[in-house]
Amino acid sequence: MAVTLRDVARAAGVSAATASRALSAPDLVAPERRELVRRVARELGYRPNRAARELITGRSGYLCLLVPDLENPFFAAVAKAVQSRARASGHAVVIADAEEDPRLEAELVAQLGAQADGVLLCSPRMSDDDLMTVAAGARPVLLVNREGAGLPSVVVDNRDGVRQAVRHLHALGHRRVAYAGGPAGSWSDARRRDGLQALGPDVEVVDLGAHPPAFAGGVAAADLVLASGATAVLAHNDLMALGLVDRLRARGVRVPDDVSVVGFDDVPVATLVTPALTTVAMPLARLGRTAVDLLLGPREPAAPTTVLPVELVVRGTTAPPPDTSEP
Amino acid sequence: MAVTLRDVARAAGVSAATASRALSAPDLVAPERRELVRRVARELGYRPNRAARELITGRSGYLCLLVPDLENPFFAAVAKAVQSRARASGHAVVIADAEEDPRLEAELVAQLGAQADGVLLCSPRMSDDDLMTVAAGARPVLLVNREGAGLPSVVVDNRDGVRQAVRHLHALGHRRVAYAGGPAGSWSDARRRDGLQALGPDVEVVDLGAHPPAFAGGVAAADLVLASGATAVLAHNDLMALGLVDRLRARGVRVPDDVSVVGFDDVPVATLVTPALTTVAMPLARLGRTAVDLLLGPREPAAPTTVLPVELVVRGTTAPPPDTSEP
DNA sequence: TTGTATGCGTTATCAC
DNA sequence: GTGATAACGCATACAA
Numbered sequence A, B: 001m002a003v004t005l006r007d008v009a010r011a012a013g014v015s016a017a018t019a020s021r022a023l024s025a026p027d028l029v030a031p032e033r034r035e036l037v038r039r040v041a042r043e044l045g046y047r048p049n050r051a052a053r054e055l056i057t058g059r060s061g062y063l064c065l066l067v068p069d070l071e072n073p074f075f076a077a078v079a080k081a082v083q084s085r086a087r088a089s090g091h092a093v094v095i096a097d098a099e100e101d102p103r104l105e106a107e108l109v110a111q112l113g114a115q116a117d118g119v120l121l122c123s124p125r126m127s128d129d130d131l132m133t134v135a136a137g138a139r140p141v142l143l144v145n146r147e148g149a150g151l152p153s154v155v156v157d158n159r160d161g162v163r164q165a166v167r168h169l170h171a172l173g174h175r176r177v178a179y180a181g182g183p184a185g186s187w188s189d190a191r192r193r194d195g196l197q198a199l200g201p202d203v204e205v206v207d208l209g210a211h212p213p214a215f216a217g218g219v220a221a222a223d224l225v226l227a228s229g230a231t232a233v234l235a236h237n238d239l240m241a242l243g244l245v246d247r248l249r250a251r252g253v254r255v256p257d258d259v260s261v262v263g264f265d266d267v268p269v270a271t272l273v274t275p276a277l278t279t280v281a282m283p284l285a286r287l288g289r290t291a292v293d294l295l296l297g298p299r300e301p302a303a304p305t306t307v308l309p310v311e312l313v314v315r316g317t318t319a320p321p322p323d324t325s326e327p
Numbered sequence C: 001t002t003g004t005a006t007g008c009g010t011t012a013t014c015a016c
Numbered sequence D: 001g002t003g004a005t006a007a008c009g010c011a012t013a014c015a016a
Helices: A005-012 A016-024 A031-044 A050-057 A073-088 A102-113 A128-136 A158-172 A187-197 A215-228 A238-250 A284-296 B005-012 B016-024 B031-044 B050-057 B073-088 B102-113 B128-136 B158-172 B187-197 B215-228 B238-250 B284-296
Strands: A062-067 A092-097 A118-122 A141-144 A153-156 A176-181 A204-210 A232-235 A260-265 A278-281 A305-308 A311-313 B062-067 B092-097 B118-122 B141-144 B153-156 B176-181 B204-210 B232-235 B260-265 B278-281 B305-308 B311-313
Touching (some): A005 A016, A050 B050, A062 A073, A062 A102, A073 A118, A092 B073, A102 A118, A118 A128, A153 A158, A153 A187, A153 A284, A158 A260, A158 A311, A176 A187, A187 A204, A215 A232, A232 A238, A238 A260, A284 A305, B005 B016, B005 B031, B073 B118, B073 B284, B092 B102, B153 B187, B158 B232, B158 B260, B158 B311, B176 B187, B187 B204, B215 B232, B215 B238, B232 B238, B238 B260, B284 B305
Parallel strands (some): A062 A092, A141 A153, A176 A232, A232 A260, A260 A278, B062 B092, B062 B118, B118 B141, B153 B305, B176 B204, B232 B260, B260 B278
Antiparallel strands (some): A092 B092
16 A cells, blocks of 8 residues: 555654645744654655545646647657646646547547646647637636637747748749648648738749648649649648658659758758758747646736747758749 | 536435446446436536546556657657557556656656556666566556566567568678667667577678667767678667668768668658668557557466567668679 | 445644 | 644445
């Protein structure tokens, strides 16, 4: 049997109440007794029972993190940071993978979120209505990489990311740029499209439609790029950008000599290919840390939405367009 | 306030005990009342309080999974599978990232494992002695991708993986093969070295020493490969293999024409590079599923260790060695 | 088959 | 500053 608070109290010759205070409200107990209790607790290897504590305090010590796909390096990076920051504040993290399924997502948050001290919804695919239902629960909920239902959220500046990428391509001489979009329901994808609208007339944008946010989606989009006549393509994320590069090359198109490619995220794999991917870097670890800080913060954040900056990282997949001027 | 069992009981006009039984021991209650209670519970949106249930039953409904690095795609894949399988049996999963630190690892398992229904230690870096201490706790513990301390475990056939890889290289004509090892404390790395010892005299093996199990480790090993005179190199994992390929090329060595490269794991990124990586595929999802099944199984598994098969996947980074015979 | 009473380990509320 | 005691929500031994 595990050693309980009463065991500690008995061994220290004090009441359970005093033992409890000595450990969780040290100021309320006389210095010598406090130290005595703490020493005894350490010697006995006492670990407070989370369940009992939760029952009375209402706080479980657990945070719940929901992601669409743990194997996607974007979410893995956020999960790692969340986990690390949560530990620093004494919380364990229950991580649930919703398998890109909005229905499962809603079910999981209902099931797991009920007894968590806070819920982090990373890139949820569910509708604003479902988000609203979730928000109806009293526990704090925070959206990561998504806005909606008036919930507090932390996101990145998607529009600025698009602006930076296109500005870079424009400076290189590109005048016709394609956008290979992510899944239809993606909030961040919608924001990027907004950004493309707001660009002005210097660059013509060709919309290639929605694709699965993975390597295969990029492969599919590559053929559309060639048909579009664009000299550069912006992908919804790095995985798609990789698929684009691969397929373009397979069709005899040089990257970046013939077509430039820009990704989004700056996931570790972006540097594992040759040439390394030019991409709009998201502050993934910071996203995770900020999310925990806001969720656990003393009060609701002043602004419902916290926006983190992004930064274009120019590497090997962008270059001036081939010279097509008439001689 | 959340709806409690008493609320359900009151609304259904029965006692709390009957309500409890209707939900968790349906056979013990009369059919009509049972259905009545269940319907009322559903309508009220009743969710049992995990903490209260744990306090009385001793089971928390949580599984604890410890990994050295969530961002490593190997562990992300295992975590995803564990999470999915655990959900099927009504368990949530607390995932902790030990940051490749044996000390943190031990601390986390002590902290988180105490109140979990079971603990999964994936590729733990801690010593057998520390493993022993962990095992002393009563809760079930299962090792994944590691054996030790007499604990039950699920692993892959590392020796056979090495055998398959070297056999492939030998068939291509390679006679001198280098091995770029992983971290010094890695159990699987040790097993692979065992496999290399047992190969017989047909192939000469050059040991390149221990490296960090990431891209950078492969980069460092690449220069050693060239100095070793080997025509092929086996890497501890795919990430290292990618680093090897990258650095070899940077130094003007063609892959696979001049040097062949074989990885381990078959992590998704293995197919995202050109040419795709020849690698020893580990059944990652199966590893995770099997781990949960064994952990939750009715009794200790018959054999303390369950071994899963591996399979060499030949792709683009292996080819016959350059012809170096004297003319 | 159903209800009553008890206790799980901890913290909060009181007296002292 | 400290110690009894109650209470959190649920499952179970026991009584009916």
